[in-house]
Each structure stands twice: as structure tokens, then as C-alpha cells.
Amino acid sequence: MFHIYCPHCCEYREEEEFHVAGQAHIARPLDPDACTDKEWGEFMYFRANPRGIHHELWVHGAGCRKYFNVTRDTQTYEIKEVYKVGEKPSVVADDVK
């Protein structure tokens, strides 16, 4: 069971109030019509899915209903940091530094 800090409500709440919404920082192509099938398919479906540090989008569904980002270790499940949408993570995996 995670205790997750909601940066909008500014308090720790239980995992059940939240829902994960997938990998964070995926930029939608600016001109979808100009994408090849491959580019569009990768935007839609292909994900990093690392074993280790992962940046993901969560929504405080049973609270303020706002989205925010979480950096989490997918092996140990430790939450490294929580930051708002539009901000950059300060904890990143070694191979992307």
C-alpha cells in the first residue's frame, strides 16, 4: 500500500484515492496528420517500462481529481519524488543522466 503525497492537496493520502495514468512526459505529436504510422503507433502504444526509476502520471481521483507526476522505483516500489505536471524530475535513472 502506497502513501502518496498529493502536491495539490499538500498531504499524504492512501493509494486507493489515486489511480496511475501511465508513463509521464509523453509529448503528443504537434501535427498528428503528418506522422507516419510508425511514429503514431509508438506515441500511442510503445512505452519505456523500465525496471528501476520510472516517471509516471497519477491522478488523485477520489480527492482533488488533479494530475501530477511521480518518480518511482518499479523494483522496490519506493516513491522518490512527487512533482507537478510541467515540472522536470530531479531524480532520473543513471542511463538517461
Added chain:
Amino acid sequence: MQHYSGFGLLKHSFSHHENWQRVWRNPTPKKKYDVIIVGGGGHGLATAYYLAKEFGITNVAVIEKGFLGGGNTARNTTIVRSNYLWDEAAHLYEHAMKLWEGLSQDLNYNVMFSQRGCLNLGHTLQDMRDIQRRVNANRLNGIDGEVLDTQQVKEIVPVLDCSDRARYPVLGASWQPRAGVARHDAVAWGFARGADAHGVDLIQQTEVEDLIIEDGTVVGVRTARYGEIRADRVGCVVAGNSSVLAKMAGFELPLESHPLQALVSEPIKPILDTVVMSNQVHGYASQSDKGDLVIGAGIDSYNGYGQRGSYSTIEHTIQAIVEMFPVFSRVRMNRQWGGIVDTCPDACPIISETPVKNLFFNCGWGTGGFKATPGSGHVFAASLAKGEMHPLAKPFSMFRFHNGALVDEHGAAGVAH
């Protein structure tokens, strides 16, 4: 290979069962193989077995980082069925079902395949419409199936709450009589024993640390324990860790790894002689030969490689089971565990060539891979042997996520994934 039989059992009883042969060798790997299978779970071992037996390629190594069948093969809820909606998926799972039906004889190893039937309950009018559509599609594909009403369901499972007082009343179900359960560990052990007997090297406790790729072609793997092992073709069958191996090869897969939990109760007397699944209240249960109720439901929604999930998911699963079977409310749970499942956006597997030449992946089975074990191994072995995908595997290319030809079983299959 020592042949197993009733007579053999009797013979060995005279020597207090102390002279049984080892079931498989524990070899040191050669420098070079025709095919390397990464991952010694059910699907990987089945692939090796069929490569050697059906396709005559015996210079094969299975490289496993832990022990054989210690991942999701050891952690699933053992359900086998083939009542999938779409033709592509139905053909693949029915191919597996046909192999299941002769598997114990083929392997000379009792996998305890018990065709006790599977009910997929419907609780709403839309559920029943979907069930009618799916059963109709199944029958057109030569897969057995019937639509049952509430009374017929009650006759099959008297302990199921079929009253109209239930919060989600049972309106009916789909019924696949040929579905059932199998002894999951025996499946891995039977395939391992069969593969070993055909000369396949099973290399345990050896983690693949990197794939050796030269000019866009895979030529082998690098392991910590034995260094480089070369091969003409490499097949990766590593379930939850597929994305990690794909990253070594320099590409991404359309997969996300999630924890999937299951649990068993204390052993109780026989009470449930079939498999009951419900999409709507979202849980499924069967009873093992030992007497434990084997219970499962959905994945934890976050990505995870930790082979454990959140308590709240277990709580929801149990709520669903008690909703369906009020009689189980005081049964105590014995054990709970998690495995890592690699889920695909369309809830169908990836059996595919990759951007790297001679490198093949069999992954993305998500929450429902066990039922496909022999079929998956068979079509993957055929693909590895010929260097081109088996006709049943073709629709499951990873490139379907580029061209849009998804096989959308999400919600269409018997239970939510």
C-alpha cells in the same frame, strides 16, 4: 529418459523409491547453439521441447536466471480455456487446448489436466449479449460453448449466490465444458524433462546480462556465469522482463509490466468442481485437488517488477468472491503472492520478429498466458525453426501496433485482463 508408468512405480517401491533417475541434467553450456531460448518458464520450456521433438533442432539451450518454472508458471491460477472472441486469438488458444488434451501422454508426465469446465458469469443485460455473441463466435470457430440461464448455472454450481437478492444477480453464463485446470508446476517439469531427453541443455541460475548484436543481427547472449554463448537464433520468452531484454536489444515494446496477485485458502472439502469467473464483479475461483480455493482477479494498476502488489487489490478480489459465494465468507486465506505480467494494449500476446535480425520475442501474454503454454511453445518453436512466423502467430506481430491491426480481446475475452 526413464519412462514413467504404474509398473515403474511398483518396481521402485521395492527399493524405497531411492533409485529414481534425475529428471534432467544440469549441464555446462557449450560455446555455440543453433537456438538459445532466454527464459525457462512454461512457454520457454515448451518452445525448447517442440523445437527438439517436432522440428528436429536439438542443439538448443534454455537459459534461466532462477530455477525452471519459478516465475509466472509457479504463480498463476492454472485455468485453461479457449473461449476467446476474435478469430486470431480463438485459433491460437484452441491450438493450445488441443495440445493440452493429449499433453500428459505426449510428455509421459501427468500434468493433471482436468477438463472440469469454465463458467463466465453474466450479471447485466450487456454481459449476456456479449456472452451470446462470444459463444456464437466460439462455435463458428469449432470451440465448444453454451449459453446458460440462471437455473442452469445454479445446477452446475449450487454454492453460487444465484438469488435475486444478490447485489449483482447472476443472469446466466457462458459454459465451456472442455476448459479446466492443470497442475502448473508439472507443466514446466514435464516440458523440461521432455526437452532434456531430446538433448536440450537447461542452464539454470544464469542471468542473461546482454544480447550480443553485430550489424543488426543477434549472434548470442552474454551471461555473468558463463560469459558469451553464441547462437544462430535467439528467442526471448521472459514475460514480465521482456521490456528489459528489448532495451538490451535497443528497441521498445508496447508492454507495461504489472504485478498480478493471487491467493489460496486453507484446504476445505470438495465444494467447487468447476472454474467460475466473473467479469462484472471481477474475480475468479476454482478448487485445487488439495482442497484450497484458488482465487485471482485483476492486476495492480501501477507498473511494477517487485512480484508483489497492494493489499487493497487483494481486498477487492475477496470482496468479489464473497459477493459471488457468501458461503466462503469464513474461509481463511493461507497464502498470497504476486507475479509480474507483461500487459499489451490489446490484451493479446506478441509472438514476433523484431527490428533485430534472428531475434524473436514471445511475450505480452499479460494475465492469461498459462492456458496457452503448449500452443505458444509450439507456434514459437515452428517460427524459430523456420525463421519465419507460424501462420497462427502472424497476427500477433509487434508491428501490429504500427499498422493498427490490433486483435482487441480487451473486455471481449471471458474475463477482464
